[in-house]
Amino acid sequence: MRVTIHDVARVAGVSVASASRALSGRRKVTPEIAERVARAAAELGYQPNAVAKALRDQTTGTIGMIVPGIGNPFFTTIVEAVERELQKTGTDLVLCASQYSPEVEARRLETLLARRVDGLIISPCDIEASVPAVLDAARRVPLVQLDRHIASAGADWVGVDDEAGMSQAVDHVVAGGARSVVFVGSRLMNSSARLRLGGFERAVARSGVQTAAPLLGEFTLEWGIEAGRRLLDGGPLPDAVVCGNDEIAVGLLRSLRTGGLRFPADVSVVGFDDVGHATMCDPPLTTVRQPVEEMAAEAVRLLGQVKADDPRPAQRVAIAPSLVVRQSSRPAAGATPERPGRSTGRETA
Amino acid sequence: MRVTIHDVARVAGVSVASASRALSGRRKVTPEIAERVARAAAELGYQPNAVAKALRDQTTGTIGMIVPGIGNPFFTTIVEAVERELQKTGTDLVLCASQYSPEVEARRLETLLARRVDGLIISPCDIEASVPAVLDAARRVPLVQLDRHIASAGADWVGVDDEAGMSQAVDHVVAGGARSVVFVGSRLMNSSARLRLGGFERAVARSGVQTAAPLLGEFTLEWGIEAGRRLLDGGPLPDAVVCGNDEIAVGLLRSLRTGGLRFPADVSVVGFDDVGHATMCDPPLTTVRQPVEEMAAEAVRLLGQVKADDPRPAQRVAIAPSLVVRQSSRPAAGATPERPGRSTGRETA
DNA sequence: CTGAAAGCGCTAACAG
DNA sequence: CTGTTAGCGCTTTCAG
Numbered sequence: 001m002r003v004t005i006h007d008v009a010r011v012a013g014v015s016v017a018s019a020s021r022a023l024s025g026r027r028k029v030t031p032e033i034a035e036r037v038a039r040a041a042a043e044l045g046y047q048p049n050a051v052a053k054a055l056r057d058q059t060t061g062t063i064g065m066i067v068p069g070i071g072n073p074f075f076t077t078i079v080e081a082v083e084r085e086l087q088k089t090g091t092d093l094v095l096c097a098s099q100y101s102p103e104v105e106a107r108r109l110e111t112l113l114a115r116r117v118d119g120l121i122i123s124p125c126d127i128e129a130s131v132p133a134v135l136d137a138a139r140r141v142p143l144v145q146l147d148r149h150i151a152s153a154g155a156d157w158v159g160v161d162d163e164a165g166m167s168q169a170v171d172h173v174v175a176g177g178a179r180s181v182v183f184v185g186s187r188l189m190n191s192s193a194r195l196r197l198g199g200f201e202r203a204v205a206r207s208g209v210q211t212a213a214p215l216l217g218e219f220t221l222e223w224g225i226e227a228g229r230r231l232l233d234g235g236p237l238p239d240a241v242v243c244g245n246d247e248i249a250v251g252l253l254r255s256l257r258t259g260g261l262r263f264p265a266d267v268s269v270v271g272f273d274d275v276g277h278a279t280m281c282d283p284p285l286t287t288v289r290q291p292v293e294e295m296a297a298e299a300v301r302l303l304g305q306v307k308a309d310d311p312r313p314a315q316r317v318a319i320a321p322s323l324v325v326r327q328s329s330r331p332a333a334g335a336t337p338e339r340p341g342r343s344t345g346r347e348t349a
Numbered sequence: 350m351r352v353t354i355h356d357v358a359r360v361a362g363v364s365v366a367s368a369s370r371a372l373s374g375r376r377k378v379t380p381e382i383a384e385r386v387a388r389a390a391a392e393l394g395y396q397p398n399a400v401a402k403a404l405r406d407q408t409t410g411t412i413g414m415i416v417p418g419i420g421n422p423f424f425t426t427i428v429e430a431v432e433r434e435l436q437k438t439g440t441d442l443v444l445c446a447s448q449y450s451p452e453v454e455a456r457r458l459e460t461l462l463a464r465r466v467d468g469l470i471i472s473p474c475d476i477e478a479s480v481p482a483v484l485d486a487a488r489r490v491p492l493v494q495l496d497r498h499i500a501s502a503g504a505d506w507v508g509v510d511d512e513a514g515m516s517q518a519v520d521h522v523v524a525g526g527a528r529s530v531v532f533v534g535s536r537l538m539n540s541s542a543r544l545r546l547g548g549f550e551r552a553v554a555r556s557g558v559q560t561a562a563p564l565l566g567e568f569t570l571e572w573g574i575e576a577g578r579r580l581l582d583g584g585p586l587p588d589a590v591v592c593g594n595d596e597i598a599v600g601l602l603r604s605l606r607t608g609g610l611r612f613p614a615d616v617s618v619v620g621f622d623d624v625g626h627a628t629m630c631d632p633p634l635t636t637v638r639q640p641v642e643e644m645a646a647e648a649v650r651l652l653g654q655v656k657a658d659d660p661r662p663a664q665r666v667a668i669a670p671s672l673v674v675r676q677s678s679r680p681a682a683g684a685t686p687e688r689p690g691r692s693t694g695r696e697t698a
Numbered sequence: 699c700t701g702a703a704a705g706c707g708c709t710a711a712c713a714g
Numbered sequence: 715c716t717g718t719t720a721g722c723g724c725t726t727t728c729a730g
Contacts, residue, residue: 004723015701020725050463052723054400055706076419092460095444111441114399221629280570353707364717401707404722
């Protein structure tokens with residue numbers, strides 16, 4: 001049997017109430033008792049039972065987080081940022097992956113709720129299919145969506161301003177002289193895919209450059225490689241390619257290079273996220289940096305304010321991204337791109 | 350206030366015991382009662398409180414897992430495999446990252462223990478500094494080490510046979526005609542780093558080829574790139590380079606290619622792990638495949654058998670890896686390497 | 699200041 | 715088969 005506070009109290013020769021008070025330090029006890037309790041606890045190797053405490057306090061000191069997958073460097077980066085942020089408030093993170101499946105996601109939500117997490121941060125995998133489970137969860141516990149979100153205003157959200165990011169990307173390649181630009185992204189089952197394509201299309205229309213039908217697959221390296229092959233096979237190449245994320249961009253770079261292309265001489269490539277290997281690929285990738293730390297901080301802050309099933313209008317916080325210009329794109333005449341030797345992964349353009 | 354089983358019982362007009370029995374289905378009740386309870390539960394949106402159940406049952410139905418970092422694709426892969434395996438037994442996984450810090454690791458162990466996980470799977474970040482916390486945890490709860498392990502026989506372990514893997518790697522490049530081979534790995538603060546270097550050195554001694562001082566840094570892409578530069582700057586190149594993991598190998602490939610080298614004509618490169626981008630890099634990487642699924646399955650199986658502070662001798666299970674030959678290395682005369690078009694990521698050589 | 703006791707939500711005896 | 719009740723370990727009234 002594990003040692004309980006009763007054992008500590010008995011060994012210290014005090015009541016459990018005193019032991020509890022001494023251990024928590026949240027109420028005054030005589031130094032004498034504090035001392036005896038501390039010694040007894042140490043001697044017995046007492047470790048408080050967080051389960052019992054949670055039942056009693058009706059709060060677990062944990063928040064749950066669900067992301068589509070931990071294989072994607074963007075999500076691991078944002079998970080780490082959230083964890084760091086939570087650590088400041090002494091809250092533990094329970095991490096789950098939905099594996100890009102709304103069914104798995106719903107199950108994970110269910111078990112996190114059953115375990116009575118104090119709050120939930122989620123990046124819903126599907127803009128449509130995730131709706132019922134997310135709304136249901138939001139009714140039971142404070143919940144904020146981070147990055148991806150569902151097509152319904154029932155829950156708070158914090159993420160990047162995709163529209164602004166895409167504007168920056170398009171304006172950048174146009175300033176570099178591009179007359180034609182295509183978009184390579186993900187199929188439209190999640191909000192990021194939709195908003196980035198939409199932002200791209202509006203930016204292109206505004207600046208008046210040519211574009212062809214977007215290539216939509218997945219947010220993966222593999223799809224980037226495949227999309228590059230299709231571009232090579234499909235007639236005249238555009239002057240620039242704007243990608244839905246960095247994974248796609250890195251894959252694209254690879255297959256276009258294999259096809260004999262040079263960057264940025266033959267074609268400019270721009271990514272989105274600025275996580276993972278954007279600085280380490282060849283050439284280093286021009287990309288739209290997501291302010292991951294700020295997003296995580298804002299999500300945690302908001303979570304502290306949200307109450308379950310709060311009648312107040314849902315908040316939507318879109319944080320402005322910044323373009324990081326490296327060597328995969330042609331800069332505007334006169335502009336100086338970041339030099340390889342200075343690349344720290346933290347710079348903004 | 351959340352709805353409890355008392356509410357359900359009241360609405361159904363039965364006792365809490367009957368409600369509990371009906372809900373769990375673990376004991377017979379009349380169909381009549383089962384029906385009424387089910388309806389009441391549905392109507393009220395009842396969701397069992399896992400915290401209360403855990404306190405009552407003295408078991409949480411969760412196991413904790415601690416890995417050094419979720420940014421490393423090897424760890425995310427093995428986490429996913431463990432999660433899949435656990436799912437078969439209806440057990441939930443609580444994932445933590447130690448961020449390669451023994452202090453953080455000790456804190457995470459502490460909170461997982463406080464939350465009364467039923468077991469622990471850990472890849473200790475430091476072969477020396479992780480010892481006390483891991484041994485202490487193993488005394489309290491069933492624990493198995495996966496992949497990395499501490500320098501002490503106090504806890505079970507399952508991992509790959511690093512020695513055999515390195516033999517295969519070295520024998521392969523030697524069969525391909527290499528007369529000199531160097532090792533690029535990680536500094537020796539963890540077991541993988543030590544065992545792989547040791548295995549490499551013994552294999553090299555056995556086969557009689559030349560070698561130079563190993564290059565030791567970290568298990569990262571960045572270090573692979575840096576090591577490649579050092580190799581290019583440091584006089585005559587070896588015929589082959591064997592790497593401590595795939596991240597290093599991919600980085601090495603990149604900087605050696607930038608330096609004008611061709612693979613495998615100028616130099617053979619072999620990785621270790623076969624996860625992440627080993628199939629997607631240029632050229633596809635010859636590497637030692639870790640049998641991740643089997644390792645995860647074995648770890649979970651073992652965890653089911655282990656009792657806390659079990660006096661029986663600690664088990665050590667080393668699973669044999671297999672060499673996957675792709676295009677980054679020169680095959681033995683007459684051997685056929687895997688062709689690019691056939692690459693599925695699941696083949697064995 | 700200290701101790702006795704209630705109660706968080708649940709399940710498993712134990713009677714009936 | 716059903717209901718009453720004890721108790722998992724903890725904290726916090728409530729008296730003293």
